[in-house]
Amino acid sequence: MAVLPEYYLLLSAAVFCIGLFGILTRRNALFFLMSVELMLNAGNINLVAFSLYYSNLTGQVFALFTMALAAAEVAIGIGIILVLYRNFGDIDVTEAVTMRW
Amino acid sequence: MAGIFDYTPAIALLPLASFLIALFLGPRMPKKGALAGILATAGSLILSVATLVTLAGPAEPYHQQLYTFVTGAGDAVSLSFGILIDPLSALMLVIVSLIAFLVHVFSLGYMNDEGEIGLPRYYAGLGLFTFSMLSFVFADNLLMAFMFFELVGLCSFLLIGFWFREEGPPSGAKKAFLVTRFGDYFFLIGVVAIFATFGTTAFAGDHSFIHMAEQAVLGDGGSEITTFFGLGPQAWFTVLGLLVLGGVLGKSAQFPLHTWLPDAMEGPTPVSALIHAATMVAAGVYLVARMYGFYALSPTALAVIALIGGFTALFAATMGVVKQELKQVLAYSTISQYGYMMLALGGGGYVAAVFHLTTHAVFKALLFLGAGSVIIAMHHNENMWDMGGLKDRMRVTYLTFLSGSLALAGIVPFAGFWSKDEVLFETLIHGLGEAGGTSQPLLLLGFAMGLLAVFFTGFYTFRMVFLTFHGDPRTDTARDPEPVRWNVKFPLAVLGVGAAVVGFVNMGLLKDVLGDSILYLHTWLDGGVEGMNAHHYADVLHEAAGYSAASLSPFVSGAVSLGLAVLGVLVAWRLYGGADPDPHMERLGSARTLLMNNYYQDEFQVWLAQGVTVPIANAANTFDQVVVDGVVNGVSTVSLFAGQRVRRIQSGVVTNYAMLLTIAFVILLAFFALIGGWF
Numbered sequence: 001m002a003v004l005p006e007y008y009l010l011l012s013a014a015v016f017c018i019g020l021f022g023i024l025t026r027r028n029a030l031f032f033l034m035s036v037e038l039m040l041n042a043g044n045i046n047l048v049a050f051s052l053y054y055s056n057l058t059g060q061v062f063a064l065f066t067m068a069l070a071a072a073e074v075a076i077g078i079g080i081i082l083v084l085y086r087n088f089g090d091i092d093v094t095e096a097v098t099m100r101w
Numbered sequence: 102m103a104g105i106f107d108y109t110p111a112i113a114l115l116p117l118a119s120f121l122i123a124l125f126l127g128p129r130m131p132k133k134g135a136l137a138g139i140l141a142t143a144g145s146l147i148l149s150v151a152t153l154v155t156l157a158g159p160a161e162p163y164h165q166q167l168y169t170f171v172t173g174a175g176d177a178v179s180l181s182f183g184i185l186i187d188p189l190s191a192l193m194l195v196i197v198s199l200i201a202f203l204v205h206v207f208s209l210g211y212m213n214d215e216g217e218i219g220l221p222r223y224y225a226g227l228g229l230f231t232f233s234m235l236s237f238v239f240a241d242n243l244l245m246a247f248m249f250f251e252l253v254g255l256c257s258f259l260l261i262g263f264w265f266r267e268e269g270p271p272s273g274a275k276k277a278f279l280v281t282r283f284g285d286y287f288f289l290i291g292v293v294a295i296f297a298t299f300g301t302t303a304f305a306g307d308h309s310f311i312h313m314a315e316q317a318v319l320g321d322g323g324s325e326i327t328t329f330f331g332l333g334p335q336a337w338f339t340v341l342g343l344l345v346l347g348g349v350l351g352k353s354a355q356f357p358l359h360t361w362l363p364d365a366m367e368g369p370t371p372v373s374a375l376i377h378a379a380t381m382v383a384a385g386v387y388l389v390a391r392m393y394g395f396y397a398l399s400p401t402a403l404a405v406i407a408l409i410g411g412f413t414a415l416f417a418a419t420m421g422v423v424k425q426e427l428k429q430v431l432a433y434s435t436i437s438q439y440g441y442m443m444l445a446l447g448g449g450g451y452v453a454a455v456f457h458l459t460t461h462a463v464f465k466a467l468l469f470l471g472a473g474s475v476i477i478a479m480h481h482n483e484n485m486w487d488m489g490g491l492k493d494r495m496r497v498t499y500l501t502f503l504s505g506s507l508a509l510a511g512i513v514p515f516a517g518f519w520s521k522d523e524v525l526f527e528t529l530i531h532g533l534g535e536a537g538g539t540s541q542p543l544l545l546l547g548f549a550m551g552l553l554a555v556f557f558t559g560f561y562t563f564r565m566v567f568l569t570f571h572g573d574p575r576t577d578t579a580r581d582p583e584p585v586r587w588n589v590k591f592p593l594a595v596l597g598v599g600a601a602v603v604g605f606v607n608m609g610l611l612k613d614v615l616g617d618s619i620l621y622l623h624t625w626l627d628g629g630v631e632g633m634n635a636h637h638y639a640d641v642l643h644e645a646a647g648y649s650a651a652s653l654s655p656f657v658s659g660a661v662s663l664g665l666a667v668l669g670v671l672v673a674w675r676l677y678g679g680a681d682p683d684p685h686m687e688r689l690g691s692a693r694t695l696l697m698n699n700y701y702q703d704e705f706q707v708w709l710a711q712g713v714t715v716p717i718a719n720a721a722n723t724f725d726q727v728v729v730d731g732v733v734n735g736v737s738t739v740s741l742f743a744g745q746r747v748r749r750i751q752s753g754v755v756t757n758y759a760m761l762l763t764i765a766f767v768i769l770l771a772f773f774a775l776i777g778g779w780f
Contacts, residue, residue, distance in 0.1 A: 023759045032755070093755045100753030 008049030016042035029081045029091040033074060040070045105148075105155045106163040109184055112148045112194055113235040115141040116201070120228030127221025134224035135209055142202040142231060149194040152186060162187040162630045164241060164305050178300055183241035185305050187629035189455065193238045193387055196462045200379035201231040203592035207470050208371045210589035211477060217369075223263055227375070230256035234380035238387065243302035243310070243345075246391070247285075247292050250348065250384055254281045257381050261368035273367035280361035284351020291344030298326050298341065304391060305630050311394040312632055314338050318398045318645050335399060335645070342395060342402035345388070353385025353439045356413040360702050362436055366428040370476055373428060374469035377435045378462045386442045386458055393451050397638050400646035404543040407447025407528065411547030411554075414440030416700070418557035422564070423686045423696040426483040427472045430565045434509060435465060437554055441524045444551050448544050449648045450527025451638045452623045456607050457524050459622070460516035463603050464508035467596035471502035474589045475569060478582030485565060486684070490574035494582050497590045499570050501597030506566045508600040510559040511666040516604035518663065523609040525551055526658045531642075533651035541648075555662045559669025567677040575681075610659045 015038055022035030044063045051059025085091050119141035123134030130136065156162065162185070169181040186194075205227060212220055233256055237249035255278070262274030295302055299310035306312065317326050317334040328337040349355070354362040362382070366373060376382060389396060389406065396402050414437045421433030438461050445454035476483060478495055492499040508517035525548060532544030574580040607622035608615070626635040642648040676685045686693050698704070750761065774780065 020763060024756060024763065027756075096755075097753030100751050 005049055005053050008045060012042045012045040012049070015039075015045065027092045027094050029084060029093050032093065033077045033081070036077070037070060037074070040066060040073075105151050106165075106186060108148055109152060109163065109186055109239065110167065112145045112152070112198065113232050113239070115144045115148075116228045116231035116235065118228075120225050120232060123221050123224035123228055127224060132209065132213055133220035135205065135213060135220070138205045138224045138228050139202065139209075141228065142198055142205050145198040145231070145235065146195070146202045149191070149198045153191045153195050156186065156188060156191050156629075157625070162305075164630070166241075178296060180244055181242065182245050183303075184239045185241035185630075186239060187305070187633060188625050189390060189629070189633075190239050192455070192459065192625070193383075194235060196459060197231070197234050197238060197379045197383075200375060200462055200466045201227070201234075203466065203470070203595060204371045204375045206588055207374070207473065207592045208369075210586050211371050211473050212369065214586060214588070215477065219263070223260070223369070226256055226260045226263070227372070230260060230375060230380055234384065237384055241304055243292055243295060243304070243392070246388060247288060247348075250288070250352065250388070251285060253381050253384055254278060254285065254352070257281075257365070257372075257376055260372040260376075261365045263369055263372070264367075267367075269364075270367040273361075273364035277361040277365045280358050281351040284347045284349070284358050287344050287347025288349075288351075291341055291347070294329075294341055294344060298328065298337070305633055311392055314395055314398055315632070315641060315645075319641070338395065339399040339401045342399050343405065345392070346402065346406065349385035349389055349443075350409065351385070352388075353382050353443065354436045355385070355409050355440065355443060356416055357702070359413065359417065359436045360699070360706055363429055363432040363699070366426070366432050370428065370469060370473035373431075374466045374473070377431070377469060378466035382435060382439060383458060383462065386439060386446070386454065389443070389446050390451065390455055390458070393446065393638050394633060394641060396446070397449075397641040398645040400648075403447045403449070403642075403646055403648075404541070405447070406443050407544050407547040410440045410443025410445070410447055411528075411550035412440070413437065414444060414554040415550040415557070416440075418554040418561065420696050420699055421561040422557055423689070423693050424561075425485055427475060427485055427488075427565065427569060428469075428483055430485075430561055431465070431468055431472055434468075434558065434562065437558060438465065438509070440554070441521060441551060444528055444547050445524040448524075448528030448547065449531040449639075449642050449646075449650075450524055452607070452620075452626050452635050453520065453523040453527045453609075455626060456622050457517075457520035459606075460508065460520040460600075460603050463596055464505045464516055464600040467501060467505035467593065467600050468509060470589070470592050470596065471498055471505060474498040474585050474593060475502075477585050477589065479578050480583060482576075482578060485568040487576045488569045488574075488579050489572040490570070490579060491582060492570040495570075495585070497593060498585065501593040501600075502570070503566065504597040504600045506562045508604070510562040510670055511555060511662060512559075512670065513663055514601075514604065516600050516602070518666075519604035519608055519610065521555065522655070522659045522662055523607065525555075525662050526609065526653075526655050529658050530650040530653050531648050533653065534649035552662060552665065556665040556669040559666040560673045561669075563670045563673035564677050567673060568682065571678060572682055573680050610655045612655070 019035040019038030019042060022031055022038065026032060026035065044066050047059040047063045047066070051057060051063075081091050084096055088095050116138070119134070119137040122130075122137040127134035127137075164183065164185050166181050166183040169179055171178075171180040173179055205224075208223070208227070212223055217223070230253065233249045233252035237246055237253060240246040240249060258274045258278040261277055262271045264270045265274075292302065295310055299313050301308055301310055301313075303309040304311060313326055314334070318338065326334065328334055330337075332340065351358045351361075362377075365376060368376075396406065417433045417436035417440060421430050421437065424430045424433065438457070442454045442457050442461070445451075445457060472483075474495065475488070475491065475498060478491065478498075479488060504515065508515035511518045511521045528544055528548040528551065532541045532548050534541070607620050609620065609623075612620055623635060628634060631637070676682065689696070695701070750757075
């Protein structure tokens with residue numbers, strides 16, 4: 001038990017920021033999905049880290065649930081991307097701008 | 102004979118039936134529904150007389166709830182129809198049904214024989230009018246009275262505007278309806294306020310508002326009532342009384358709401374007779390008499406009534422002096438005579454007021470029907486200057502009209518003399534009586550105006566008689582008038598006899614000589630429901646309003662008023678009694694113009710409407726359009742404009758949304774960090 005909680009938090013923050021950067025800069029929808037996964041898992045890291053720190057298993061169980069949810073979300077995300085491709089012939093998110101004022 | 106009271110609803114329902122028959126079957130009936138009306142009112146008359154006779158016997162006054170249409174939870178307010186037969190209402194029922202019956206008969210001559218069209222509508226109106234008035238008379242609570250009061254107003258509108266194809270009648274009908282509605286508005290507020298105060302509007306019984314009010318002022322009770330605006334019971338009752346009085350002023354054509362009545366002359370003459378003698382106008386005074394126990398509690402309200410009455414009596418009488426149309430003179434005499442009744446009520450003369458109401462109903466119906474007869478004869482020309490010399494050509498009409506005129510002028514021994522004398526006498530003795538150490542100047546002022554009006558009454562009445570019937574005929578029509586038939590003469594004869602003798606029921610002038618037993622009407626009104634009779638009212642007047650009677654011989658005031666009336670008659674005879682009278686009134690110059698224009702009251706009211714009300718309404722409209730709507734429209738404009746700008750951020754690019762989310766999140770974080778003191 002040598003690793004301090006701060007390092008976990010730093011790691012989680014770093015992963016989250018990478019995910020956020022991906023969402024803000026990428027145009028490809030697939031990269032979007034991946035970035036979202038990164039951000040979710042940054043949250044998971046936090047859950048697990050605190051669970052370990054407080055010697056309480058609840059956080060880890062939550063992390064499992066979050067992964068299951070992430071899988072479901074990816075399934076839906078891919079569905080959306082397929083529809084996107086069918087309608088616009090591309091999966092560039094900056095192209096699909098018909099839903100606006 | 103106790104069973105007769107079970108038939109009292111029929112007194113009102115018979116005319117209602119005739120209304121329905123005339124309305125739906127009238128066109129297919131002989132006489133266009135007149136016969137149904139005559140039969141129905143005759144039935145009402147018989148039933149009313151039977152009721153009166155029964156009540157004169159050992160029978161107790163009758164009070165019956167008929168139908169409750171709203172019941173509150175628990176013992177809260179309940180609204181109902183009911184019948185109250187006491188001496189006052191029984192007497193009034195007889196008067197109303199008698200006049201209505203005679204008017205129906207007269208209408209045969211005035212409408213059918215003249216070949217008018219639309220007769221079913223006319224007879225339906227008469228039936229409904231009679232029904233409303235009779236129901237109003239035996240109403241046992243104020244709300245029911247109010248409903249039928251309104252219905253009476255509606256019927257007057259329908260009947261005054263009977264000849265709706267001409268220009269005058271619809272305008273007169275509209276005016277009558279609007280002016281009386283204006284008064285009724287206050288009446289409605291009064292009814293609601295009485296409900297709020299007492300929780301009931303019943304006239305009779307221990308739980309009537311009159312009894313409760315009396316308990317609150319005189320007795321120990323008063324816990325059940327609620328007064329408003331921090332007023333004491335007596336002050337609050339004054340307010341209530343004056344609110345209800347608003348309706349009375351409108352209906353009874355008292356100043357300043359009298360202007361509708363002369364215009365109502367545009368209606369058929371039998372209708373004028375009905376309106377002026379028995380229904381509509383009588384309703385106002387009857388209402389005050391009905392709830393006199395309530396008014397007797399408030400000296401202020403009484404003084405107001407007396408002043409308005411006295412003023413109206415004089416005011417209207419002066420206008421009657423210069424009019425040229427027969428019916429106009431009669432119209433102003435009606436206003437004036439109802440002023441006397443109000444004066445009597447305000448002056449503590451309950452019996453005198455009812456007495457004058459009775460005699461006036463007879464002689465004014467007579468005068469109007471006589472005028473109707475003259476109008477038939479003159480081919481609907483009403484200008485008295487085109488008449489003259491009719492007395493030899495229309496014997497029955499002349500004699501009966503003379504009887505009515507003598508009664509109106511107050512010449513002994515005709516009906517009007519006894520009642521008018523009693524009105525003035527009662528006002529005088531109560532005015533002179535000590536009230537809290539002083540005599541009552543307001544009552545004396547009312548009395549003085551009433552006394553002065555006696556002279557004018559005598560004058561204009563006989564000016565009318567002389568111009569119409571005496572002298573030489575001034576037109577060809579007057580030289581050869583159209584004859585009238587039995588259906589005109591019969592009502593005239595009945596009422597002509599009535600006008601001569603009905604005054605004998607209460608010869609107050611002679612009570613010192615012949616004893617109190619000749620005061621039949623007084624004795625009659627002393628009976629009835631405990632707490633609602635003349636005797637009780639006198640007690641209440643004395644205790645609550647501080648009225649007391651000075652001891653004075655009735656001969657003094659009787660002689661003075663008779664002298665003034667005779668003087669008026671003599672002046673009229675001197676000026677207009679010749680074979681070819683001159684229009685002496687034109688010598689009055691500008692005063693005549695003022696009087697002919699009714700003191701510019703109509704113009705004043707039109708100015709009130711157009712010069713005051715319309716600008717206020719316009720200002721309110723502008724306020725509504727500019728300020729209220731401006732705020733609403735401004736809000737929507739701002740929202741629209743802001744929306745148009747803000748929607749630009751809805752770019753459709755997911756990345757931008759994510760950027761916004763992130764920036765907002767960071768800002769929130771920074772904000773809470775700042776608040777939380779991280780830096």
